[in-house]
Amino acid sequence: MPEPAVTVPESSSVEAQVPKKQAGPVFRIARGPVRWADERLGVAALLRPYFRKVFPDHWSFLLGEIALYSFIVLLLSGVFLCIWFKPSMAEVEYEGSYQLLHGLPMSEAFASTLALSFDIRGGLLLRQMHHWAAMLFVAAMLAHSLRIFFTGAFRKPREINWLLGVGLLALGIFEGFFGYSLPDDLLSGTGMRFFDGAVRATPVIGTWVEFFVFAGQFPGDLIIPRLYFLHILLIPALILALVAAHLALVFYHKHTQFPGPGRTEDSVVGYPVFPVYAAKAGGFFFIVFGVLTLMGALMQINPVWVVGPYNPAQVSAGSQPDWYMGFAEGAIRIMPGPGWEWHIGSTTWSWNVFIPLALPMTLLFVGMALYPFIEQWVTGDRSEHHLLDRPRNNPTRTGLGVAAMTWYAVLWAGGGNDLIATQFDVSLNAVTWVLRVAVFVAPVVAFLITKRVCIGLQRSDHDRLLHGAETGVIERDPSGRYSERHRPISVGEQYALTQQSEEYALLPAGDGDGEYRDRQLRLEQLRRRATRFYFVDTLHKPTRAELEEAAAHHHHGAGHEIGAGHGDGHGNGHGEDGAVIAGTESEHLAP
Amino acid sequence: MSEEDRDTGASPLLASHDHHGPELTDHDPAHYPVPDPGHPEHLPRLTDVDPKAADRATRQVAFFFGMVPLFAIGFAVVYFAVPGDWFFDFGPLRANARNLGLGVTFGLSLLFIGIGAVQWARTLMSDEEMVDLRHGATSKPEDQQWMLTELDKTVEESKLTRRKIIGRTLLAALGFVFVPMLVGLADLGPWPTKKKRAETIEKTLWAEGVRLVNDVTFAPIKADDIEIGQLVNGEPENLQDLHGAEFQIEKAKAAIVVVRMDPNTIQIPASREDWQVGGILCYSKICTHVGCPISLWEQQTHHLLCPCHQSTFDLGNSGVVIFGPAARSLPQLPITTDAEGYLVARSDFTVPVGPSYFERDSRQDYEEGDN
Numbered sequence: 001m002p003e004p005a006v007t008v009p010e011s012s013s014v015e016a017q018v019p020k021k022q023a024g025p026v027f028r029i030a031r032g033p034v035r036w037a038d039e040r041l042g043v044a045a046l047l048r049p050y051f052r053k054v055f056p057d058h059w060s061f062l063l064g065e066i067a068l069y070s071f072i073v074l075l076l077s078g079v080f081l082c083i084w085f086k087p088s089m090a091e092v093e094y095e096g097s098y099q100l101l102h103g104l105p106m107s108e109a110f111a112s113t114l115a116l117s118f119d120i121r122g123g124l125l126l127r128q129m130h131h132w133a134a135m136l137f138v139a140a141m142l143a144h145s146l147r148i149f150f151t152g153a154f155r156k157p158r159e160i161n162w163l164l165g166v167g168l169l170a171l172g173i174f175e176g177f178f179g180y181s182l183p184d185d186l187l188s189g190t191g192m193r194f195f196d197g198a199v200r201a202t203p204v205i206g207t208w209v210e211f212f213v214f215a216g217q218f219p220g221d222l223i224i225p226r227l228y229f230l231h232i233l234l235i236p237a238l239i240l241a242l243v244a245a246h247l248a249l250v251f252y253h254k255h256t257q258f259p260g261p262g263r264t265e266d267s268v269v270g271y272p273v274f275p276v277y278a279a280k281a282g283g284f285f286f287i288v289f290g291v292l293t294l295m296g297a298l299m300q301i302n303p304v305w306v307v308g309p310y311n312p313a314q315v316s317a318g319s320q321p322d323w324y325m326g327f328a329e330g331a332i333r334i335m336p337g338p339g340w341e342w343h344i345g346s347t348t349w350s351w352n353v354f355i356p357l358a359l360p361m362t363l364l365f366v367g368m369a370l371y372p373f374i375e376q377w378v379t380g381d382r383s384e385h386h387l388l389d390r391p392r393n394n395p396t397r398t399g400l401g402v403a404a405m406t407w408y409a410v411l412w413a414g415g416g417n418d419l420i421a422t423q424f425d426v427s428l429n430a431v432t433w434v435l436r437v438a439v440f441v442a443p444v445v446a447f448l449i450t451k452r453v454c455i456g457l458q459r460s461d462h463d464r465l466l467h468g469a470e471t472g473v474i475e476r477d478p479s480g481r482y483s484e485r486h487r488p489i490s491v492g493e494q495y496a497l498t499q500q501s502e503e504y505a506l507l508p509a510g511d512g513d514g515e516y517r518d519r520q521l522r523l524e525q526l527r528r529r530a531t532r533f534y535f536v537d538t539l540h541k542p543t544r545a546e547l548e549e550a551a552a553h554h555h556h557g558a559g560h561e562i563g564a565g566h567g568d569g570h571g572n573g574h575g576e577d578g579a580v581i582a583g584t585e586s587e588h589l590a591p
Numbered sequence: 592m593s594e595e596d597r598d599t600g601a602s603p604l605l606a607s608h609d610h611h612g613p614e615l616t617d618h619d620p621a622h623y624p625v626p627d628p629g630h631p632e633h634l635p636r637l638t639d640v641d642p643k644a645a646d647r648a649t650r651q652v653a654f655f656f657g658m659v660p661l662f663a664i665g666f667a668v669v670y671f672a673v674p675g676d677w678f679f680d681f682g683p684l685r686a687n688a689r690n691l692g693l694g695v696t697f698g699l700s701l702l703f704i705g706i707g708a709v710q711w712a713r714t715l716m717s718d719e720e721m722v723d724l725r726h727g728a729t730s731k732p733e734d735q736q737w738m739l740t741e742l743d744k745t746v747e748e749s750k751l752t753r754r755k756i757i758g759r760t761l762l763a764a765l766g767f768v769f770v771p772m773l774v775g776l777a778d779l780g781p782w783p784t785k786k787k788r789a790e791t792i793e794k795t796l797w798a799e800g801v802r803l804v805n806d807v808t809f810a811p812i813k814a815d816d817i818e819i820g821q822l823v824n825g826e827p828e829n830l831q832d833l834h835g836a837e838f839q840i841e842k843a844k845a846a847i848v849v850v851r852m853d854p855n856t857i858q859i860p861a862s863r864e865d866w867q868v869g870g871i872l873c874y875s876k877i878c879t880h881v882g883c884p885i886s887l888w889e890q891q892t893h894h895l896l897c898p899c900h901q902s903t904f905d906l907g908n909s910g911v912v913i914f915g916p917a918a919r920s921l922p923q924l925p926i927t928t929d930a931e932g933y934l935v936a937r938s939d940f941t942v943p944v945g946p947s948y949f950e951r952d953s954r955q956d957y958e959e960g961d962n
Contacts (some may be wrong), residue, residue: 052721121675125693125694157728193882194899196882197881198881204949206948207948207949207950211783213779215781219836221835261628275712275716276712279711288705289705291698292698294702296694297691297695297697312846313843315883315884315886315899319898333901337880337915337917340918348948348950348951350918350949384728417901491628492628494625498625
């Protein structure tokens, strides 16, 4: 089989490889500028390791790119909005071109948002692009983090990059929430009112935090300027710094890849940065940018003029935050109130607000941050992993991930309990009660189902490895038995299906294990129990001997009796094709 | 690929020329039962073997790129030529012509650059996959050793290990240098001391004799004008004297609902017998959960539902919570009528309105069963 081109020529041979006869027109044109830059910056040596750096290709690797590109669109559209937006809560009388609000008192922030929407050419487009890009930014980050989680890409040596990603997700959510609060329309003011009530409920320090954040009582006239500086300066700068570090680490570690023929732990297979990856990634940036622009043109978002300026005595039904705050909103909504507020002496402990706000956020972000270290502790695996796991091959991890997604989804549904009730014509109270139960039960059910599905998929992999793929060809042998002919899978697929690292459930350490001290022993017993939770019913891949035996079996007859268990169906199915393929494959399997 | 093949991707700073990271592949046949069949054979694309297909792909890419200037100029035309009050109507949908035109031209110009570039890469650029060797993130053991030795040496050279007082005072100095930075933030807002709270979040514009007015027209509310089952959103009359931030702050606390119910169908505790006027009761409109203005009134059940988080209060039973995340009853405002028959407050709220806070003394709030 031909080897792919290798991009690692010796430095001496490169010099030898640049004979004049190969020099194309670009070489002649670029020689001057490149030399000029090189003599000042040393660009040639600097770029040399990266110019043809290889990136593997897979659709799921684009999710992080979408996040990055929508962040760039946010920066660009944000600059335009900054030119016109006035982050001031000073009261003005509206005199713009939207007749329905004419003469109404409102903050300068809201008036300038209306100006952007109606009086500044392209303003509405940029506002809508900015809002859609924010939605996409968080959505892409979340989807990206799920991809990383389910494929085990957070494992050593990428734990730090996972932490950077968790930080980016948290920053992105708050950045979005603060941006949503800036226009000072009825909806964003309601969001701020919620924010005020929520910080105020923090035990012991709540009132102080409220007074410090709002410079006194809600709403005051400083919260929008303060959020503005957080939204356009502090948080974007932090995001930018984390993005830079995140990408630098991707570069340094080199991208992970899915297992497949020719792909090993110590190689990365894909396309070079120049020209293919640059064209694809650069092109994809323009596609994301273009799609967001079309969304800004064709899909209305946050029509602030419909709800009008903020009025602390008004709110509309169906008020909701942007989607990424939905899970926190849902937690707040489904929390029962009576009995969850303590009145001790002259103090009030507002657990009915504090718990649903602080607990899910903490669980989500701390849980995400700790997970790689927890899994590493359980497995005791200290080796590096550059080949991605297929989610089925770690059923417990995948189950935990789906459980977390289910929990998130239940909370998210809680954020729309009123809409569910009105749209489906059911009782709001019943919806809320169902969700109150589901938030505890549904993740467990999801975990169990997912784990079983994963193990089922592992079994089907097992079947493909040992018995081949089903062909759909039914044969009848002379004795009248029916069987389905199986075709061995390619050795490439066999290789891909057996690349996962294996972990084993451990028995408890016996009394005789004198090497542990008491505390260590308890910890080790806990770890071993955890390995049983993780791996006790994980299927292990077949051994080489089993594969060889299966191949030999194929060689003699690829039939499988219908309805009979595998392994005892020695039908007569000597299909020509099957026999030939089996023969070819078994040569590969011979050591 | 031989062992001599070098890493091209690692940082030159960290990967010296003879650097080989730890062995990454586990060649144990027990764990990896199928030997690597090697990279699959490269299959040519249609554009690699058919010059016509390649030419067609070239034309496609050039078409996408070539359209971009047209869209870009189209954007400029729309920007200058289309007035802001033109609208397109598509059945029930309505779109501003300028926003639509600007967005579609700009969006397509971006999209076509992207599609052209991706099509170029997919069909015409070499699609031979390449292999980079990968080495662990770890440095060589001797580098790690070097690092630790040097660290030890530099600390030794700084005399820090022998003159520990320097290290300790330096740590303290670096810790305390944050004190000015933190103290500088102490005036982010007024301090909510007991006195400050009493004059801010524990006080509203309501006082004895302040008229209840409609929250939009500021017209005083006459007791006789309210029918049974009717709910009116109100504010204190003196709110209209305020402006700007002060107006918003006071409005956020003083908002009320005035509601008339049949006195025979509701429970009025003895202590609140004189807080109402013939079944007309007045409650704070600000939810005791996180402070939304409660808006949804169920006339037949006397329930008031908050549209934000669906806390439900029973206005026929002193505002107790019957569902949802709120934990405390809605504060009730004691009212009476003045000489002209208008509703007036008898005092401020007897408990602080709005969401809970730590220093709030919640012993005075109405609880189910109180008298």
